Amino acid sequence: MIINHPLLGPRDSQEFVYLGDASLIGRPDWQASDAQQQFYEYLYLRDNPAGLHRELWFHEQGDRSWLVVTRNTLTHEITSVELARDVARALGRDI
Amino acid sequence: MRYSGFRLIKEVLTGHKGWTPAWRDAEPKPHYDIIVIGGGGHGLATAYYLAKVFGKSNVAVLEKGWIGGGNVGRNTTIIRSNYLLDGNEPFYEFSMKLWEGLEQDFNYNAMVSQRGVLNLCHTDGQRDAFTRRGNAMRLHGVDAELLDQEGVRKIAPFLNFDNARFPIKGGLLQPRGGTARHDAVAWGYARGADSRGVDIIQNCAVTGFRIQNGKCLGVETTRGFIGANRVGCAVAGWSGSVMAMAGMRLPIESHVLQAFVSEGLKPLLPGVITFGAGHFYVSQSDKGGLVFGGDIDGYNSYAQRGNLPVVEDVCEGGMALMPMIGRARLLRMWGGIMDMSMDGSPIIDRTDIDGLYFNGGWCYGGFKATPASGWCFAHLLANDAPHPVSTAYRLDRFRTGRMIDEKGAGAQPNLH
Numbered sequence: 001m002i003i004n005h006p007l008l009g010p011r012d013s014q015e016f017v018y019l020g021d022a023s024l025i026g027r028p029d030w031q032a033s034d035a036q037q038q039f040y041e042y043l044y045l046r047d048n049p050a051g052l053h054r055e056l057w058f059h060e061q062g063d064r065s066w067l068v069v070t071r072n073t074l075t076h077e078i079t080s081v082e083l084a085r086d087v088a089r090a091l092g093r094d095i
Numbered sequence: 096m097r098y099s100g101f102r103l104i105k106e107v108l109t110g111h112k113g114w115t116p117a118w119r120d121a122e123p124k125p126h127y128d129i130i131v132i133g134g135g136g137h138g139l140a141t142a143y144y145l146a147k148v149f150g151k152s153n154v155a156v157l158e159k160g161w162i163g164g165g166n167v168g169r170n171t172t173i174i175r176s177n178y179l180l181d182g183n184e185p186f187y188e189f190s191m192k193l194w195e196g197l198e199q200d201f202n203y204n205a206m207v208s209q210r211g212v213l214n215l216c217h218t219d220g221q222r223d224a225f226t227r228r229g230n231a232m233r234l235h236g237v238d239a240e241l242l243d244q245e246g247v248r249k250i251a252p253f254l255n256f257d258n259a260r261f262p263i264k265g266g267l268l269q270p271r272g273g274t275a276r277h278d279a280v281a282w283g284y285a286r287g288a289d290s291r292g293v294d295i296i297q298n299c300a301v302t303g304f305r306i307q308n309g310k311c312l313g314v315e316t317t318r319g320f321i322g323a324n325r326v327g328c329a330v331a332g333w334s335g336s337v338m339a340m341a342g343m344r345l346p347i348e349s350h351v352l353q354a355f356v357s358e359g360l361k362p363l364l365p366g367v368i369t370f371g372a373g374h375f376y377v378s379q380s381d382k383g384g385l386v387f388g389g390d391i392d393g394y395n396s397y398a399q400r401g402n403l404p405v406v407e408d409v410c411e412g413g414m415a416l417m418p419m420i421g422r423a424r425l426l427r428m429w430g431g432i433m434d435m436s437m438d439g440s441p442i443i444d445r446t447d448i449d450g451l452y453f454n455g456g457w458c459y460g461g462f463k464a465t466p467a468s469g470w471c472f473a474h475l476l477a478n479d480a481p482h483p484v485s486t487a488y489r490l491d492r493f494r495t496g497r498m499i500d501e502k503g504a505g506a507q508p509n510l511h
Contacts, residue, residue: 001402014404018394018509020348043506044346044437044493048335050397073349073397 003069004081008062015061021046022054022068025088050074056084098202117282118289123296126322127155129476130314132301132337133330134158136167136277136462137454139284140469141329141476142293143201148470149477152292155323156285157316159300163281166332169399169431170462171354171388173367173378175212175272176237179228182487182499183440184235187460189484190467191237191271197466203283205275206381211366212272213242213250215416217261221371225267232269240268250365255418261372272367274378274386280465304341304451311341311450327452327476329468332432333397334455341448346437346493347456348508350391351430353401355409357423359383368416375412384426387413391433391459393509401430433458439511440499443471443481444490452476453490458511 001013028038050073057067066084071077096102096115106113129145131138134156145151156162174194176187198205216222222241229239240246243265244256256263289295296318303315304326313322330337335347364379377387389409392401406428414421436442436456441464443454454472457464471485481488492498493506504510 013402020395020507020509040494041344045344046335046346046348047339047344048348048395049339050333050336050349053395055395071394073395076396076398076402 001076001078003057003067003078005059005062005065005067006081006083007065008059011059011062013057015059016057016067017060019056019058022056022084022087023047024056025068025084025093026091052079098204117286118295121155121294121296123155123299123316123318123321124294126313127294128153128324130154130321130323130326131156131476132314132326132328133165134162134285134295134297135165135329135331136163136281136284136465137331137457137468137472138329139281139288139295140465141327141454141472142288142295143284143291144470144473145477146288146291146293149473151477154288154292155294155296155321156288157299157301157314157321158295158297161297162285162295163278166431166433166461167277167281167465169354169429170277171376171378171386172274172277172462173212173272173376174207174275174463175269175367176463177212177214177228177232177239177267177269177272178501179231180499180501183501184231184237186467186471186484186488187464188235188237189470190464193466193470194275195271197275197280197283201283201287203279203286205279205283207273207275209271209273210378211250211268211270212369213247213366214267214369215247215254215263215371216265216267217263217372219264222265225265229267238269238271240270242266242268251368253363253417253419254368255416258415261415274367277462284469301337301340306341306448306451309447309449311448323450325450325452325476327454327472329454329472331434331455331457331461334434334453336397338453341446341451343446345455347434348395349397350393350433350435350509351396351398351401352388352391352433352459353405353409353428353430354386354388355406355428356380356426357385357420358426360385360423370412370416373412373415375409375416377413377416385420385423391435391509397432399430399432401428433461435508435511437493437506437508438498438500439502439504439508441468441488442490443468443475443485443488445475445479446490
């Protein structure tokens with residue numbers, strides 16, 4: 001698979017390490033009253049869709065950036081690649 | 096029809112005209128006591144033991160394609176019970192004992208061959224870990240032998256013992272482990288279940304669950320609604336998608352695992368050999384092909400095919416272990432979809448929805464577990480209570496902190 005890195009252009013997916021569902025960006029608030037339940041869901045439960053899946057890839061053998069890749073799990077086709085930083089900021093994070 | 100040597104001779108002499116189909120092509124009835132979703136190894140074994148052991152014959156197995164077309168036809172056929180943890184070892188040993196009597200039990204040749212499973216170790220630390228695992232197995236009454244380098248040499252002199260990076264220091268042998276004919280396992284269970292009244296309904300995909308007031312009343316399918324008192328889901332690989340239709344999120348990701356077969360060779364490998372340094376496992380089929388595999392591709396996938404980088408990685412593992420296979424040609428390869436659970440261990444449990452039961456999360460280990468998985472799931476469906484050897488396979492173990500983390504990799508399914 002070729003991942004079209006937003007800064008570096010097309011790169012072989014072998015340069016990357018896969019983490020999993022992009023929802024892992026949204027780490028729950030550890031001080032919330034239901035933090036235990038939220039962290040259980042965050043850590044262990046997955047939507048696991050057959051079709052379009054937003055997921056986190058780390059460019060370990062490249063610029064060490066985190067990407068959010070939208071990929072079809074039925075065909076391995078990649079339709080969009082974003083910097084995870086931009087996705088997190090759009091969610092209101094201030095990293 | 097019972098199969099026997101006498102029957103075979105009779106058919107040979109009469110031109111093989113007397114064979115009948117091994118199971119009926121059943122039409123769905125409006126209502127069953129128990130519906131099992133998934134006509135793979137685990138689903139068919141569940142139906143077989145429901146009928147044979149637990150006396151439930153008003154049972155249907157629903158399969159979206161043809162039976163045995165999923166993971167039971169897409170694996171490397173290895174059977175073993177060399178596990179470490181208390182939650183796992185009794186379960187897999189129960190499975191091993193069922194394998195040993197399987198063919199006599201369902202009167203079908205599943206070609207169960209206990210040719211031994213040898214795990215190689217390459218460092219002192221790995222040998223210590225194998226010693227511990229072997230001791231744990233012996234404490235559970237399972238056979239295990241720790242071999243030194245000479246012991247391994249006697250079994251498999253052709254291995255690359257002096258590999259500069261991964262010298263072979265010894266191995267853990269389970270002589271009772273081995274292989275079985277995977278398709279025949281599915282067919283044998285299908286035949287056994289069918290002959291006891293179970294309806295095996297092929298080309299019948301489940302498209303939804305009918306749930307009212309927290310109770311599951313049956314399933315919507317491509318062949319209409321089918322009612323049931325209890326519904327069991329055993330669709331490993333597709334668990335995430337099917338259970339999502341019941342509104343559930345699971346501690347599971349689906350990943351593809353590739354397997355390979357070389358061209359036919361003369362008898363070469365004495366049994367199953369696993370390369371502890373690079374996750375490569377290989378055996379030789381009765382037709383002579385080397386059957387081997389390695390790691391999953393490592394990212395979520397429902398495509399029943401893999402990608403080339405893992406092919407390269409697996410073949411590198413094979414070459415490091417047995418340089419002599421470098422000239423053998425790869426005949427074919429395929430991919431199966433694995434339910435990778437968050438601790439690498441399976442789940443057999445009831446769900447929060449009354450009448451809906453779940454069996455999945457088998458990771459790499461589904462094939463060897465087929466008989467015990469079927470027996471334990473049948474026990475759960477028939478009695479609404481877990482079988483003693485599967486009590487640890489709870490759905491809520493991640494919430495309560497009772498994980499069975501055999502590999503110690505934590506909540507990272509692509510590392511298990």
